[in-house]
Amino acid sequence: MTRHACHLVVPAFLAGIVLTSIAQAAEPSPAAKRGEYLVITGGCGDCHTPLKIGANGPEPDASRLLSGHPEALVMPPAPKLPAGPWLVVVSATNTAWAGPWGVSFTANLTSDAETGIGRWTAKQFADTMRSGRHLGVGRPVLPPMPIPAYRNFNDADLAAIFAYLQTVPAVRNRVPQPVPPAEAAATKTAAKK
């Protein structure tokens, strides 16, 4: 073998090691993989990933995956519905919902520590999903968050969902607080800083 050939072989071999270890580092845990499956089949993104207008109409904004109602989108007062069976109004992003409960805004579920759930523990997440209260102890989680369905996830599923959510890239997005029914008709909604 010439020195030349050796030169080619060694770097390729080293590059192989580097690439393999990068792939291993990025590989999600089995729980996180299962959690991703549950988040997809559970439709969390339908409400928690804002829609944007793409070439073929509304599509989930992949750059804002699971980051909730965009804080820059300040909603005008919800339109008043006439008496009758129509009950709920939703923003074009699918993230702001007005109904008899007032106006609710889908939460930032990304790993962002300040505005997402990056500082939550797995227990706080499970307690929220089971009790329908913020962190298991705070204010009630409003519609249309489907707590009555999701409280039936078993412990392993909730742990898996949380493990996956913690791998979702952090998006800094402070979602506004809900607006109570009496104010909803009159108030513009801006994020409280």
Ligand code: HEC
């Ligand atoms: C039909 C729409 C909808 C779907 C589907 C949905 N959510 Fe929500 N979610 C909401 C809304 C709206 C809120 C905010 C409610 C509020 O402010 O009280 C919310 C809030 C939350 C919160 C925050 C609770 C808190 O106290 O801060 C968590 C956690 C959450 N959702 C997780 C999930 C997960 C996980 C899924 C899928 C398994 C999911 N959501 C699917 C609408 C939805």
